[in-house]
Amino acid sequence: MKNIGSIQGKTILLVNTGSIKKRFILQKLKKLGLTIVCLNKEKNWAQPYIDHWVLTEKNSYTEVTNALKTFMAEQPEVHIDGVLTFWEDDVLLTSRIADRFNLIGVPYAVSKKVRNKFLFREFCKEFGLPTPKHTLIKSANDINNLPEDIHFPLVIKPVFGASSAYVVKVENKEEMTNTYNYIRKHMSANVESALADGLDILAEEYIPGDEVDVDIVLQNGKIKFYSISDNYQTKEPFFIETGQATPSALSQKNQNDLISLAEELLEKIGIQNGIIHFEAKSSPTGPVPIEINLRMGGDEVYAFVKGAWGADLIENAVKIALGIYIPIIEKPEMPKKYMVSASFLPDYSGILSRLEVKEELKTYKFLEELHIYKKVADAILVPPEGYEYLGWITVSGYSMLDAQDNLKQALRCVEYDVARFASESSIGKTLRKNSFSHASLTSSILIHAAKIEKFRRIQPEDMLKLHIGIACNLYDENDGVVENELSTVGKNIQGALSQKGYKTTFFNFNDIEKAFKELAASDVDLVVNVCERINNSSLLEPHAASMFDILQIPYTGSNPSTLSLCIDKIRVKKLLAYNKIPTPRWDYAYTVDDDIDENLRYPLIVKPANTDNSIGISNDSVVTDQEGLKAQLKKIIIDLGSPALIEEYIEGDEYDVSILGSEDDDLVVLPLSRSIFKNMSGGDWHIYTNEMKFGQKKIEDYGIVVQRPPKNISKRLESLLTEIALDTYNILDCHDYGRVEIRVDEYDNPYVLELNPNPSINVHDCIPSVAKLSGLEYADFLEKVITMAINRYRNHPPYHHLISNPM
Structure with a gap:
């Protein structure tokens, strides 16, 4: 040895x-x-x-x-x-x-016979091994012509699938037809990458009994070690795993029968070496193989075997591959630990609205593993919309009962809520004729995006070969100051990139039908998204990003969810409050008769809750009494048609914190920008109004001093502003670039006002200006944003920015 x-x-x-x-x-x-x-x-x-x-x-x-x-x-x-x-x-x-x-x-x-579930069933049948009756489904017509000896309930599954994706139990032909049509339409390697080997579908009779996993160390045709784990009951009709336990609670006879079957199967099919993950059912008539996986089991398998028996599957996999002899691995009479696990599975698809992992969980010595793959505001898509879960936990005990009690105690430390998709949601529906009737609304996450895949493979030296689209709004010169600004940003970006050497195409989203058709027919590799209106409404801005996702065109900036969230200042306030980000004390109103929190202290500032560009903000927005508050509520709610956000007015300087990047390893905080209001005339409140931003006068004409970078601020305050801004940026899931606005009172207490996820990036706007302080000229800044978007798509599967942000 x-x-x-x-x-x-x-x-x-x-x-x-x-x-x-x-x-x-x-x-x-x-x-x-x-x-x-x-x-x-x-x-x-x-x-x-x-x-x-x-x-x-x-x-x-x-x-x-x-x-x-x-x-x-x-x-x-x-x-x-x-x-x-x-x-x-x-x-x-x-x-x-x-x-x-x-x-x-x-x-x-x-391995070809093993990976192909149909060929595997055929092999078992040929060699007299237990196997359910089965058939290959190549078209919907095959459902009406099932073999007479095959009986419902059936399980249909992809021939090359893994991780239970698209595995469904059906009770009759109607269910089978609905399920088959859905799977054929939406089955994709983007959802389950193992499907890249093929998309055929197998139907087989349902096997009753206890499902187990048998993890085997096999060398030179001899089983050197095995461990049997019980799988907890899956959530049928889908076979999503809910948890496991090791060692198995099956009788010794049933366990011996399973090992005998595994040994016979492996010998007959010709598998001599490997770490084998053998899935089977211990049925009333004896053991029945489900499938053989020719690699170590995933998730908790390694920890289970190591914790219970001391056997290291990774080390033994290496020994087998290198030809290093492995003696029989003797299992102790009793396991070193009893291991149990549970998956965090919501009952329905939705948005993770609350997640709390109590600190005491970390103190439990019986905690073996905790994996959380989602964060608040992430979508979780469970069958039939998707095959995701929040995460899983593994604990141990000195007996199975102790381990199960420990699991219950640990699970009490992990609390989460999932907000069900509403009936008007574009992602899913609550009421359905059958499980699949509206699941197609989420099908875009399952489509293989050829254009995105091409984009993800691009090398740095090929950057200038990219065809860049600019999504913007084009107005006539006489349409207004704000509209003129919306037009020039796109033109300036196009000019800078063209001068750099990029091929560019301008898409005018003021003609949305034409823009959609042109985008669909174009060969653009990436779109710089600076569209701020659709149908002349900023409320529809998020749908521009949605259009790019539908067309599978990569784009810069934040995703539709973040853009939509940040338009709704009330929802942003709630999310920031949940995450303990300091903001001015606040309330909101949908009607002028809504009660406003009496604990709020005047002066108050009343803002539209769903507009941008400081629309609706004037010197009258700051009120000092109930009468002024009512008058401002009327202007916002009735005249402007917007809900109202009411905040305590914070006297002090205002800081803009500009951030580039999307993930921890590429986030860059640019030099701060500071607005000082103390020199303004006595009758004006110290705020930025719509007139100040887009009127004829310059900002300095109002007595506002803008410092880039700020002068004479403490390192402590600079660090505090940076940390709070980064937290806000990450909480709201901003991508590529964004700007956080923060007020600081006389005691240097910071208060987040809002996040602009896709702020204007015209030549002289805040972010390009502070980027220039870091040595980035305008064209270099734009290329930096494009590069960050490229890396975001390259490092993740298609649509990662919409559904997940894995560890």
């Missing part, structure tokens, strides 16, 4: 890093002393753990083979000793690589 020293210094070829959720695997591989060569589409979060990259498109075996040959020729000192993957998508590719380069693995001819 070789010890761990035999692993150290060896070189392993890792096929696909997987998502950042697989970080623990890379960390373990490095601790083993391996040299890691990674075959991947691009460099990513795993960079600190990878010694050598082989970058190639993995969907072409020829390209992969050529890339590996080139790497071996250019790096002759690097000798690849073994190959493995932890990602279902790449099981077939890993087998082909093992075959081609004479490495240990599952032969491609075998």
Whole structure:
């Protein structure tokens, strides 16, 4: 037997890093002393753990083979000793690589039968192994011509699927037709990447019984170790996992039967080596295989096996790949720990409106793992709209009962609310004729975006080859000052980028039908989105971004959700209050008769709750008594037709904090901008009015002093403003660029007024001006924004900016 020293210094070829959720695997591989060569589409979060990259498109075996040959020729000192993957998508590719380069693995001819669920069922049937009656569904006509010996209920599933995506139980032909039509229309590798191998559909009889996972260490055809876990009852008709427990509560006889079946199946199908994740049912008539996964199980599997039995599946996967002999791994008579887990699954799709993880949870010694993949205001799409969950938790105990009690205690520390999609929502409906009748409203998240994929592959040296669209509003010169500003920003952006060398096209969103048709027919690679109105209404601004998503065109700036949220100042106030961001004390009104919080102290400022460009803001907006408040409410609610936001007036300087970026590793806070009002005339309140911003006079003519950067402010205040602005920016999920407006009172207490997620970026506007202080000329600033958008799309799947922000 070789010890761990035999692993150290060896070189392993890792096929696909997987998502950042697989970080623990890379960390373990490095601790083993391996040299890691990674075959991947691009460099990513795993960079600190990878010694050598082989970058190639993995969907072409020829390209992969050529890339590996080139790497071996250019790096002759690097000798690849073994190959493995932890990602279902790449099981077939890993087998082909093992075959081609004479490495240990599952032969491609075998793995092809295993990955294809229909071929797997056919194999079991041919060799007399337990298998449900089944058939391949290639068209809706096949449903009306099912074999006579196949009986409902049935389970239909993608032939190449994984993680229970699109696996549905149906009770009759009507349900089956509805489900089949939905799956065929919306099944996509963008939702479940393992589907890239094919989109055929299998129908098989439902197997009653207890579902289990059997995790096996298999070397030279011998089972060296196994662990059986019970799966908790899934939420039928969909088979979304709700939790697991190890060790299994099945009788010893039933467990022995499962292992005997696994051993027979693996031997007959020809699997000799690997970490096997075998899924099966312990039915009333005996064990029945569901599927074989030729890689380590995901999520809690590694922690379960390690915690309960002390066996390290990652280390043993490496030993198998390197040909290092593994003796029988003796399991203790009793597990070291009893392990249980639970998934956080909402009952319906919606928006995560509240999430609280109590601090005491971290003090529990029985807590093994906690993974949360969503944040407040994120969408969670559960079947049939999607296959997401909030996260999962794993705990341990000295007995199964103790572990289950610990799980209950831990679950009480995680509280969340999901706001159900309303009937008028564009994402989903509450009332449905069947489970799939309105699920198509979310189908855009399932569509493979070819244009986005092309965009995500662009290299830095190809930047100037991009065709950039500018989405803007074009007005006549005589339409007004505000309208003129909306027009010139697009023209100036187009001029600056064209001068830089980009091909540009202008899309006038004042003619929305024409703009849509032109965009759909265009070959633009990315749109700089500075559209602020549709149908002459700023309330429709978010729909411009929605249009780009529908057309699968990448764009700069924030997503429709953030743009819509930030238009509604009342909702923003509620979200900031929830996250304990300091804002002026406030209330709101939808009618002039609404009661206003009597604890608010005058003077108050009354603002429209859903307008931009300071529309509705004048010197009269600040009121000092009840009479003035009523008069202003009437102007806002009745005359302007907007709900009213009422805030305590904060006397002091106003700071604009400009931010670039979207994620923690690329966020940049630009130099601050400070407005000082103390020199204004005595009759004016110290605020920016609509007239000041867009009238004939200059800002300085009103006595306002603008400092960029501010002079004579303390480092403490500068840091505080920066931190609060970043928190606000992240809470509201701003992308690429934004500006946070903050008031500071006489005691240096900051109060967030609002976030502008897509503020104007004309030549002399705030963000380009402070960017210039950082050395970015206007065209360079625009290119910086474009580059950040490119990186945002490159580093994530299509529509990540709409539905998720994974770890």
